[in-house]
Amino acid sequence: MPGDALQTEKLDKRRRALTSFLKDEARDKGFDVCRVTYPGSIPQAPERLADFLGRGYHGTMDWMAETADRRSDPRVLWSDVRSIVLFGMNYGPDEDPRSILGKPDLGAISVYAQNRDYHDVIKGKLKEVATRFAARAGEDVKVFVDTAPVMEKPLAEQAGLGWQGKHTNLVSREFGSWLFLGSLFTTADLFIDEPERDHCGSCRACLDACPTNAFPAPYKIDARRCISYLTIEHKGAIDPALRPLIGNRIYGCDDCLAACPWNKFAVSASEMKLRAREDLKAPPLSFLLTLDGAGFRAFFSGSPVKRIGRDRFVRNCLIAAGNSGDAALVDVCTALSKDASPAVRGMAIWALSRLMTAGDFIDFAARRQNETDAEVLGEWKLAGVV
Ligand code: B12
Ligand code: SF4
Secondary structure (H helix, E strand, O other), rough: OOOHHHHHHHHHHHHHHHHHHHHOOOHHHHOOOEEOOOOOOOOOHHHHHHHHHHHHHHOHHHHHHHHHHHHHHHHOOOOOOEEEEEEEEEEOOOOHHHHHOOOOOOOOOOHOOOOOOHHHHHHHHHHHHHHHHHHHOOOOEEEEEOOOOOOOOHHHHHHOOOOOOOOOOOOOOOOOOEEEEEEEEOOOOOOOOOOOOOOOOOOOHHHHOOOOOOOOOOOOEEEOHHHHHHHOOOOOOOOOOOOHHHEEEEOOOHHHHHOOOOHHOOOOOOOOOOOOOOOOOOHHHHHHHOOHHHHHHHOOOOOHHHHHHHHHHHHHHHHHHHHOOHHHHHHHHHHHHOOHHHHHHHHHHHHHHHHHHHHHHHHHHOOOOOOHHHHHHHHHHHHOOO
16 A cells, blocks of 8 residues: 555544544533534634624624624634534423413423523533543644534534524434534544534424514524523613513523424433423412522522523513513512612513502502612603603
């Protein structure tokens, strides 16, 4: 065999061995799928991200615009990267998460947030895989989950974990819409997997399922209308026109994911699947509305919900209370109308304007305290009190 061919064969053997080592490690650590793509595999991403940002679809998530260059091209994020490994972890729920939406006295927490923070779980496992891989390969590695400027979904599509559905999330033939994603960048040369192709066809179940009409077109989302953005990312007052559409969703939303017909093929493949905490499956609003800062931190210890803080969380619960039609919540909402947080006071007024009879609300307004906060004064005005 000539020298060059021998060299190529040796390199191929090394690539094959390293790739199998990595995939075996991923399986051992509980990842349901692990596949590889190359850094230049998403040439359309910069234009699509620019279009999303140009239309203002990112709302107040300024970090998306600030990191756009690095986000849309992995080679800008890390010029030495040779291979990108995408990992998926199945978090398919045991029950249809939409069943709680018909019980307005309970708070609906999206499936991904009903257990430990997946950022911590996945990052911990990725770091273990990365350490073993780096030692074996003698190459540099970096791991990323969610918050890093990496476009995980188009990269995962190129690696063949699934395809980006019309709701923009990654859909897998094996796991439906329920996969968390994470990535490992490395200077190692690995075997590249085949991309997955779009299997949405003419289906538009996810688009029609969205309560707030957040999809201006298939494959495009206006985050400013998405309940996930409104309840998790958005700090200010929520558009009054969208509040009634939020129903009892107090943290995130699963409607478009749950509507996807590919979920019916989803298998519960992982023994290590993140199981929901029983007390986060259907917590009563009457309890959640009584949480103070310490109570909130203790109840949501280890959960991603903790990240939004007590005030924003109670703001969300007050929107659910206003949508509940449950007069039994009037007392707790009245107490919250005197809360130290203006966001909470404002939303308590909105909730009470919907829960009280017109006469009771006029009496309540007559007894109101002096208010100086512009946002809260705006809520009084909205409720017809000047
Ligand atoms: C910002 C963000 C959000 C924002 C914006 C959502 C969005 N779709 O961008 C908000 C707060 C709304 C959000 C909500 C949710 N999120 Co989020 N989010 C992200 C984050 C941090 C960045 C996503 C991003 O880059 N968006 C920018 C847009 C431009 O990129 P894109 O979505 O890939 O858009 C593509 C399409 O529009 C497509 N496209 C455009 N035009 C066209 C035309 C055609 C014909 C085609 C085919 C495609 C196409 O090209 C674009 C580029 O690839 C990622 C983590 C990460 N680092 O990637 C998690 C992530 C996407 N989120 C995730 C999850 C789980 C959720 C929620 C389900 C949480 C919940 N239950 O409440 C919801 C789902 C809402 C939804 N339908 O997207 C998971 C999704 C996992 C998966 N299987 O895909 C991720 C990957 C986090 C993770 N590590 O697991 N999220
Ligand atoms: S998560 Fe809910 S609000 Fe957001 S796009 Fe999907 S269905 Fe619409």
